[in-house]
Amino acid sequence: MRFDSIVKFWEDGSHYDPDSGEYVDGTDLLAILGANVTDMGTTTSNELLGDYKQRSKVVRTFEDAPDDWTYLTIGDSSKHYKQLTGRDPLKNHTMIVGEDNGE
Numbered sequence: 001m002r003f004d005s006i007v008k009f010w011e012d013g014s015h016y017d018p019d020s021g022e023y024v025d026g027t028d029l030l031a032i033l034g035a036n037v038t039d040m041g042t043t044t045s046n047e048l049l050g051d052y053k054q055r056s057k058v059v060r061t062f063e064d065a066p067d068d069w070t071y072l073t074i075g076d077s078s079k080h081y082k083q084l085t086g087r088d089p090l091k092n093h094t095m096i097v098g099e100d101n102g103e
């Protein structure tokens with residue numbers, strides 16, 4: 001298995017600032033990991049998630065993802081992905097992510 005993609009884990013740190021009375025943007029890069037990223041087929045997506053229309057990907061990494069991440073990006077793409085499910089088999093860490101429509 002080739003780990004030929006770069007996955008960036010982000011934390012959305014936007015919050016309400018009571019002094020200014022406005023929301024303050026703040027996005028922090030938590031980690032950059034090498035990953036194996038594949039598209040999830042429609043049959044598997046329908047069986048696991050109940051929806052074949054959702055654009056899901058399977059992300060496998062050697063290292064653990066950070067504990068509290070909000071979304072991830074793959075490569076140079078600006079698309080945000082949220083975790084739908086995760087597994088920790090013997091050697092790798094696997095998660096299924098779906099596109100975040102709240103971008």
